[in-house]
Amino acid sequence: MAAREIAPDIFSVGALDFNRRLFDALIPLPQGTSYNAYLVKGKKKTALIDTVDPTREMDLVTNLVKARVDTIDYLIVNHAEQDHSGSLPMIAELFPQARVVVNEKCLDLVLHLLDIRKERCMVIKDRETLELGGKTLEFLITPWVHWPETMVTYAREDRVLFSCDFFGSHLAESTLQVVEWNQVYHAAKRYYAEIMMPFRSSVRENLEKVGALDIAMVAPSHGPVYTRPGLIMDAYRDWTSDQVKNEVVIPYVSMHGSTEKMVDHLTEALIERGIRVLPFNLVVTDIGELAMALVDAATVVIGTPTLIFGPHPEALYATYLANLLRPKTRFISVIGSYGWGGKTVDTLKEMLTKIQPELLDPVYIKGAPGVKDLRELDRLADTIASKHREIGILSPSG
Amino acid sequence: MDSYQCMICGHVYDPDRGEPSMNIPPGIDFWDLSGDWKCPVCQATPDKFKPV
Numbered sequence: 343m344a345a346r347e348i349a350p351d352i353f354s355v356g357a358l359d360f361n362r363r364l365f366d367a368l369i370p371l372p373q374g375t376s377y378n379a380y381l382v383k384g385k386k387k388t389a390l391i392d393t394v395d396p397t398r399e400m401d402l403v404t405n406l407v408k409a410r411v412d413t414i415d416y417l418i419v420n421h422a423e424q425d426h427s428g429s430l431p432m433i434a435e436l437f438p439q440a441r442v443v444v445n446e447k448c449l450d451l452v453l454h455l456l457d458i459r460k461e462r463c464m465v466i467k468d469r470e471t472l473e474l475g476g477k478t479l480e481f482l483i484t485p486w487v488h489w490p491e492t493m494v495t496y497a498r499e500d501r502v503l504f505s506c507d508f509f510g511s512h513l514a515e516s517t518l519q520v521v522e523w524n525q526v527y528h529a530a531k532r533y534y535a536e537i538m539m540p541f542r543s544s545v546r547e548n549l550e551k552v553g554a555l556d557i558a559m560v561a562p563s564h565g566p567v568y569t570r571p572g573l574i575m576d577a578y579r580d581w582t583s584d585q586v587k588n589e590v591v592i593p594y595v596s597m598h599g600s601t602e603k604m605v606d607h608l609t610e611a612l613i614e615r616g617i618r619v620l621p622f623n624l625v626v627t628d629i630g631e632l633a634m635a636l637v638d639a640a641t642v643v644i645g646t647p648t649l650i651f652g653p654h655p656e657a658l659y660a661t662y663l664a665n666l667l668r669p670k671t672r673f674i675s676v677i678g679s680y681g682w683g684g685k686t687v688d689t690l691k692e693m694l695t696k697i698q699p700e701l702l703d704p705v706y707i708k709g710a711p712g713v714k715d716l717r718e719l720d721r722l723a724d725t726i727a728s729k730h731r732e733i734g735i736l737s738p739s740g
Numbered sequence: 741m742d743s744y745q746c747m748i749c750g751h752v753y754d755p756d757r758g759e760p761s762m763n764i765p766p767g768i769d770f771w772d773l774s775g776d777w778k779c780p781v782c783q784a785t786p787d788k789f790k791p792v
Contacts, residue, residue, distance in 0.1 A: 486748055490782070543747040668750055696750030698792060 345409035346518055348567055349500040349559065351383040351477065353409055356563075357394045357401035360514040365425075369536050370628050373529060374514030377425055378563050380504055381406070382497060384474020387415040390440075391495055391504045392563055393429035402429055403436070414440045416464075416472060418479070420506035421492050422451035426563050431456055443472065445483050447491035471498075482551060484508060486544035488537045494552060501558035507537070508548065509574045511565030520566045527577060529565060534581055535633035540668045546582040549575065586640035586672055588735040590726060592621040593632055593664075594645025595656040600679035600710045605645045607716050608677060611723035616736060624656040629663060636669035640735060641726050642699070643675045644690060651684035661693050668696050673729050675702040675722060679709060702726065744770045744789040749782035752792065 345355045356379040362371050377394035379402055388411065394402045406414075414437040419427055422444075430452070434442060441464040444452055449465055452458045466472075468483040478498040485492060487508045495504040511529035520526045538545050553575060560568040560575075568574050590612055596602035602623075609619045620635045636642070642664065646657035653661070664671075674694070676687050687704045705722050707715045730736035741755040753759065753773075758766040761780050764773070770789065778785055 540750070541748060695752070696745075 345405040348518060348561060349502050352497065352500060352502060353381040354518055355379050355381050355402060355405040355409060357398035358514045358516065359398060365512065370630050371512045373512065375512040375564050376514055378561065380561055381409065381411065382474060382477055382479065384477035386475030388413055389416040389418055389474055389479060390414050390433065391418045392420050392426045392506065393433050395425040396428035399429045399432055416441055416443050418443045418495055419448055419452060420495060420504065421489060422448050422455055423489060426506065427452065427456055431458060434458060434462060445481065445491060445493050451491055484548035484551060486541040487548050488541055496555055501556050503552060503555065503557045503560050505560050506563045508562065509560050509568065509578065510562040513565040515566050518567055519569050523573060526566055530574060530577065531581065531637060532630050532634050535637050535667065536630055539637065540666060542582050542668065549578050549582060581637050584670060586670055586735060587638040588730050589618040589620060589639040590641045590643060591635045591639045592619065592643045592645055593624055593660040594621065595624045595654045597647050597654065601645050601647045604677050604679065604711050604719060608643065608719045608723060611720050612726065615723055615727040617727060617730060624660055632660065633667055636664060636667060636671065639671060640730055640733065641673040642671050643677055646678045646686060648680035648684040648686045652689050653686045661690050665694050665696050671697065671699045672733065673702055673726065674699040676704040676706060677719065679707050741769045742791040745792045746779045746782065746784050747788050747790060748784040749779065751779055751781040753789065
């Protein structure tokens with residue numbers, strides 16, 4: 343990818359990674375990703391904001407060569423994670439005069455993770471500025487979006503916010519700016535669900551902090567640049583709000599079909615009561631899609647049989663992830679079938695240590711579901727409907 | 741005495757349990773913890789905790 347100007351004397355110099363399919367050995371990337379780095383050329387000094395994943399080091403170097411960059415005065419580190427700072431050691435070696443600009447928490451991480459020498463580093467504080475000559479960079483420390491040291495950089499004169507992972511999306515797209523908003527919205531929501539959602543309250547605070555700036559363009563570290571920043575910021579406001587939607591997410595697994603029959607029946611019953619249902623057969627589920635569904639839903643019902651006296655491992659995994667991601671789910675229940683006994687419901691309940699949804703009575707039955715059991719599922723559907731009405735997300739007529 | 745939850749990482753301080761990893765015994769109210777107390781999981785300060 344060539345170095346491309348996004349604003350006067352501000353260039354996007356990062357790398358596209360169309361073929362990457364997995365992040366953190368966990369998160370699927372169906373549309374690849376990009377590692378965005380930006381060069382800001384002031385009249386007197388030049389700054390490089392972030393670098394790229396070490397697997398694409400040469401793309402960054404090539405872009406700098408093509409842009410005829412022979413001096414870099416400052417290497418700004420918004421985030422110490424490998425996909426953005428992994429190439430920092432090499433760039434720091436190629437530009438030995440450059441000061442590595444970090445906040446205090448970031449200093450600790452670059453020393454421990456990247457083996458940068460302390461003497462190279464210049465520690466800045468929240469709201470401190472750096473003058474490049476006609477270009478002023480202001481640093482705003484925004485912790486827990488999504489690491490303890492994350493910060494954003496604001497180019498005052500051009501009103502560009504280099505937001506790093508904040509507002510990012512895993513989307514490899516050759517056009518620099520957003521082309522298809524719906525596609526980017528979907529990718530950004532997925533990214534939020536997978537990485538930012540556990541820190542929802544911090545994200546909300548930081549959203550207010552950057553919202554106070556006059557922003558013409560948001561340039562994140564992954565995915566396209568936003569020339570209409572209001573759209574992505576409004577989306578984040580929606581996702582981080584406490585408002586839930588009239589939706590029930592049903593992550594489930596079934597071995598011999600009994601739990602599946604129960605899930606099918608409950609799905610039908612909820613639809614009849616005017617509720618949107620998102621069932622996920624965990625055997626074929628992309629966990630990013632499941633995470634996305636958890637962003638808005640008011641209710642989650644976990645469906646699992648009992649295997650060796652406990653939940654099926656797929657259900658354990660989904661519940662572990664759901665607890666970790668800390669969605670705003672208000673109500674939770676469990677449905678499923680057992681053969682002879684176990685502690686499935688209790689085991690799942692005990693895993694929910696980080697969220698406090700209201701637990702609705704489970705429907706946990708022996709063997710294949712009979713008429714009596716299906717009526718219990720109808721009762722659960724009624725309970726869910728009345729809870730949704732109580733919190734005002736389902737109209738009284740249903 | 742209320743339990744308090746860390747808004748950053750979700751860790752819950754339960755006064756009936758104390759904080760065994762920090763040698764804090766049960767029975768201490770959240771607001772009576774020493775001034776430099778931080779979340780044992782993520783190091784957040786007490787102002788980041790809410791009652792649950």
